[in-house]
Amino acid sequence: xxxxxxxxxxxxxxxxxxxxxxxxxxxxxxxxxxxxxxxxxxxxxxxxxxxxxxxxxxxxxxxxxxxxxxxxxxxxxxxxxxxxxxxxxxxxxxxxxxxxxxxxxxxxxxxxxxxxxxxxxxxxxxxxxxxxxxxxxxxxxxxxxxxxxxxxxxxxxxxxxxxxxxxxxxxxxxxxxxxxxxxxxxxxxxxxxxxxxxxxxxxxxxxxxxxxxxxxxxxxxxxxxxxxxxxxxxxxxxxxxxxxxxxxxxxxxxxxxxxxxxxxxxxxxxxxxxxxxxxxxxxxxxxxxxxxxxxxxxxxxxxxxxxxxxxxxxxxxxxxxxxxxxxxxxxxxxxxxxxxxxxxxxxxxxxxxxxxxxxxxxxxxxxxxx
Numbered sequence: 001x002x003x004x005x006x007x008x009x010x011x012x013x014x015x016x017x018x019x020x021x022x023x024x025x026x027x028x029x030x031x032x033x034x035x036x037x038x039x040x041x042x043x044x045x046x047x048x049x050x051x052x053x054x055x056x057x058x059x060x061x062x063x064x065x066x067x068x069x070x071x072x073x074x075x076x077x078x079x080x081x082x083x084x085x086x087x088x089x090x091x092x093x094x095x096x097x098x099x100x101x102x103x104x105x106x107x108x109x110x111x112x113x114x115x116x117x118x119x120x121x122x123x124x125x126x127x128x129x130x131x132x133x134x135x136x137x138x139x140x141x142x143x144x145x146x147x148x149x150x151x152x153x154x155x156x157x158x159x160x161x162x163x164x165x166x167x168x169x170x171x172x173x174x175x176x177x178x179x180x181x182x183x184x185x186x187x188x189x190x191x192x193x194x195x196x197x198x199x200x201x202x203x204x205x206x207x208x209x210x211x212x213x214x215x216x217x218x219x220x221x222x223x224x225x226x227x228x229x230x231x232x233x234x235x236x237x238x239x240x241x242x243x244x245x246x247x248x249x250x251x252x253x254x255x256x257x258x259x260x261x262x263x264x265x266x267x268x269x270x271x272x273x274x275x276x277x278x279x280x281x282x283x284x285x286x287x288x289x290x291x292x293x294x295x296x297x298x299x300x301x302x303x304x305x306x307x308x309x310x311x312x313x314x315x316x317x318x319x320x321x322x323x324x325x326x327x328x329x330x331x332x333x334x335x336x337x338x339x340x341x342x343x344x345x346x347x348x349x350x351x352x353x354x355x356x357x358x359x360x361x362x363x364x365x366x367x368x369x370x
Contacts, residue, residue, distance in 0.1 A: 094301055111163045146196075149190070152188040173229075179222070266282070278302040282297075
């Protein structure tokens with residue numbers, strides 16, 4: 001039997017990362033004419049400070065979209081008798097909350113997922129009502145002019161996340177998640193009004209309707225991860241620690257990221273009871289630019305093997321900082337149709353209305369271990 005030369009998997013991972021880098025250059029190219037400001041062009045009755053606050057809120061909300069859990073659906077341990085790695089996990093793992101075991105020495109897990117979001121709320125306010133305003137003017141004392149602006153705002157995002165993880169040892173993994181973001185922001189502004197002389201009847205002013213669309217595609221905020229799995233015998237559960245670096249590679253002005261470097265230490269605990277595995281995560285978000293962006297995140301859930309090749313999961317997870325708490329509930333399925341290939345799908349529900357929210361978010365993906 002032909003044996004793979006030592007280090008060949010690492011070289012394949014480097015080739016994958018080089019391919020991702022080339023794709024990032026293509027996706028990061030601006031798709032919008034320079035200088036276009038959809039908010040500033042349309043929102044004529046709102047102060048600039050409020051417009052900037054909303055833009056920042058949208059940017060922060062987009063950067064908080066969770067990635068699927070890592071590593072892949074299989075966990076391997078080296079069998080010294082056979083001289084090869086063998087899968088040891090009975091289930092295919094959770095969808096978002098992390099489990100403690102690492103991949104196993106020399107194992108590569110590569111995956112791709114697609115998430116589509118149709119945002120509904122910002123800080124509990126429907127996007128269609130966010131910028132509605134009424135202005136009353138009395139330019140001559142006897143004349144009253146009333147104008148109302150109604151803004152219909154639609155914001156959609158498609159997030160394509162490509163991931164690669166490599167087991168440097170039985171207990172230590174390194175990985176990267178490269179997100180590519182496609183945003184579509186459409187606003188339709190309708191301005192109507194009346195003019196009224198003192199003692200007279202109000203007369204309608206000519207109505208105006210203005211529409212504008214902003215399409216942006218590019219590289220989002222890249223995530224780097226290191227993870228260490230402790231010896232099982234020291235704890236009544238499996239325990240791991242991870243360190244994530246979220247790089248400010250997404251352009252904040254184009255709503256592709258939040259423009260901040262974030263350091264995220266994470267503790268992970270899990271334990272398998274046959275086909276049933278509960279998980280618990282607790283970590284911190286350390287924003288290097290502003291303490292307002294720092295906070296905590298936590299999650300709990302469980303996955304269970306329903307059939308030999310099918311695993312279901314239920315999870316609750318949240319991020320909290322000085323401004324918001326973003327909480328979600330997710331249901332997921334993973335299916336192993338062939339060898340080490342796993343197909344996955346999940347539905348994520350917004351539990352609260354803080355931040356920028358999509359009430360129901362689907363995610364689909366595929367991953368493979370080799």
